[in-house]
Amino acid sequence: MDLVNHLEGRLLFAVPKKGRLLQAALNLLEGADIQFRRENRLDIALVKNLPIALVFLPAADIPTFVGEGRVDLGITGHDQVQEHDAGTRALARARRMSNEWDPARAAAGKPQGCETVLDLGFGACRLQVQVPAKGEYATGKDLIGKNVGTSFVHLAREYFARLELEQEGITDPVQMDARKLRTKIIELSGSVEAACALGVADGIVDLVESGETMKAAGLKAIDTVVETSAILIKSKAPSNPALVDLIASRIRGVITAQKYVLCQYNVPRAKLADATGITPGKRAATVTSLDEEGWVAVSAMVEKKRIATVMDDLVHVGATDILVLDIHNTRSS
Ligand SMILES: Nc1ncnc2c1ncn2[C@@H]1O[C@H](COP(=O)(O)OP(=O)(O)OP(=O)(O)O)[C@@H](O)[C@H]1O
Ligand SMILES: O=P(O)(O)OC[C@H]1O[C@H](OP(=O)(O)OP(=O)(O)O)[C@H](O)[C@@H]1O
Incomplete structure (x- = not known):
């Protein structure tokens, strides 16, 4: 199949083609249910269930493609974006020195540069x-x-x-x-x-x-x-802003799911304030009554890295039947 002729109408999403960021980026795409099959040696893959095409590029080149608006979204290192921005500043300096710089023409062109959508929490x-x-x-x-x-x-x-x-x-x-x-x-x-x-x-x-x-x-x-660390970037004038927002929201959900666990426990109502002080949840803890008089069940999202201490503290205030569950995916506005 001639993939290049199938790009029309698709949002272009750049992913590092090799190196340190590749596997974690692929895991995120899988978590966000972006389904594709990459043909051997091909750097473009059409997504089966969304109007998106993935383009596999060197991490260092992704800010250029996104910054020039050739590609709508990208995953790369923040260092690569900063290097690209520093290169743009150097070019502007060189043009100023040679009197080639025309601020009016620069302002009239397509908006250049990338915007950070979110930190992806890997590649630090x-x-x-x-x-x-x-x-x-x-x-x-x-x-x-x-x-x-x-x-x-x-x-x-x-x-x-x-x-x-x-x-x-x-x-x-x-x-x-x-x-x-x-x-x-x-x-x-x-x-x-x-x-x-x-x-x-x-x-x-x-x-x-x-x-x-x-x-x-x-x-x-x-x-x-x-x-x-690795970041999700978007161009300043993406071809399909609603789809960019959808992808960003899915990826944000996957990252939250990776970062949090769900902690469930029972606690005497008299100790509820102490317990929810320990597990306040992301917005608030969910509290439900138990059949047993004077007891409530609580469930709340807790940062994975804090869970051991949180469980110790819950036991200390009288919580019992503490369960910790992995979160497969999340979504919130
Ligand atoms: N040791 C590391 N730990 C975590 N992240 C890293 C590490 N090395 C690089 N990175 C991140 O991964 C990005 C790509 O680096 P990497 O060395 O994988 O590049 P590459 O595309 O394989 O290029 P090269 O051919 O220059 O090695 C870096 O810009 C940085 O954001
Ligand atoms: O502090 P460390 O954990 O040792 O990681 C640092 C190394 O990782 C990166 O290189 P990479 O191994 O990706 O290969 P490269 O030199 O080919 O870029 C980076 O360029 C360093 O060389």
């Missing part, structure tokens, strides 16, 4: 400045004028430009635009942590989650450029 890590653990560098400023390897060239440039401007006391915007960066940013597309050991860079700017990669490469972090 930090973009950090790293240097050899046994070396002489201790702060970001120590790397000014040195070689820095990274895949995040725009964020790294902005980071070092800010440090250099601080050091030189420059505050005039025209002077800021005109000045050349003294730190040399070297663009690397992967295995960035090898750059110091191989003598390509004095320091790097790269992602850190557990810190294992950094430690194994003999590096230490000396500053954080940005904190990140």
